[in-house]
Amino acid sequence: MQAIMETIFDILYLSTVITLGVIMIKKSGDNKQYKLFGIMAVILGLGDAFHLVPRAYALLTTGLEANAAALGIGKLITSITMTIFYIILYNIWRTRYNVTENKRLTLIIYLLAVVRIALCFFPQNDWLNYYAPVSWGIYRNIPFAIMGIIIIWLFYNKTKTNNDKSFKFMSLAIVLSFGFYIPVVIWANTMSWVGILMIPKTLAYVWIVVMGYNDFNKVTHVR
Numbered sequence: 281m282q283a284i285m286e287t288i289f290d291i292l293y294l295s296t297v298i299t300l301g302v303i304m305i306k307k308s309g310d311n312k313q314y315k316l317f318g319i320m321a322v323i324l325g326l327g328d329a330f331h332l333v334p335r336a337y338a339l340l341t342t343g344l345e346a347n348a349a350a351l352g353i354g355k356l357i358t359s360i361t362m363t364i365f366y367i368i369l370y371n372i373w374r375t376r377y378n379v380t381e382n383k384r385l386t387l388i389i390y391l392l393a394v395v396r397i398a399l400c401f402f403p404q405n406d407w408l409n410y411y412a413p414v415s416w417g418i419y420r421n422i423p424f425a426i427m428g429i430i431i432i433w434l435f436y437n438k439t440k441t442n443n444d445k446s447f448k449f450m451s452l453a454i455v456l457s458f459g460f461y462i463p464v465v466i467w468a469n470t471m472s473w474v475g476i477l478m479i480p481k482t483l484a485y486v487w488i489v490v491m492g493y494n495d496f497n498k499v500t501h502v503r
Contacts, residue, residue: 284340286335286336289479289482293328293486297325300493301318304321312375313372313376314496317372319368320369320372323361324361324485324489330354331355334347334353334354337350356400360397367389369431369488372492373435373438374386392423392427399416402416421465425458432455432458433451435451436451446494447491449487450491453491456480460480460484
């Protein structure tokens with residue numbers, strides 16, 4: 281039952297974010313912000329598919345441990361695409377609020393992303409092992425978490441300053457995505473039930489995409 285329900289959830293999630301992303305890419309015209317939102321949503325969906333599709337296959341067939349290699353490669357790809365997701369979200373912030381300065385901040389965000397991706401390629405991650413070391417799961421997520429904290433603050437500050445009602449919950453959605461993800465990184469290997477937090481984490485990402493899509497829809501209907 282878990283395998284079927286989880287697979288259905290994953291199919292709905294992937295199809296939703298990819299569909300909304302494609303719509304925004306196709307219909308955004310010259311609007312850079314919504315084009316970025318669409319690209320971000322598609323990258324989110326395609327990246328997560330590399331992990332969720334093998335996971336669904338494993339749950340429905342021989343089990344997770346028997347498919348450790350495919351799951352590990354999927355996690356590696358997802359880790360990279362999630363980093364790209366936040367780089368794009370940062371650029372959406374710059375575009376939406378016409379931020380042309382803060383070159384130092386941009387450099388910090390990109391450096392954190394490079395460090396995160398570089399850490400993902402260290403052999404000590406042991407991606408192909410089902411019981412990969414938790415310590416490296418923590419190491420590679422430290423720069424990722426710092427990126428998240430910075431972007432949370434940036435959206436919180438700008439939405440409040442600009443009274444941006446469409447994105448007023450953006451910072452909360454990002455907080456929730458990290459808040460549900462971090463316990464999984466630390467405890468999922470020792471307490472399997474913690475893995476259920478990936479569902480609300482995923483919903484937080486859907487919320488981020490839907491906020492962008494609703495704003496895009498509102499603007500295109502006004503034209």
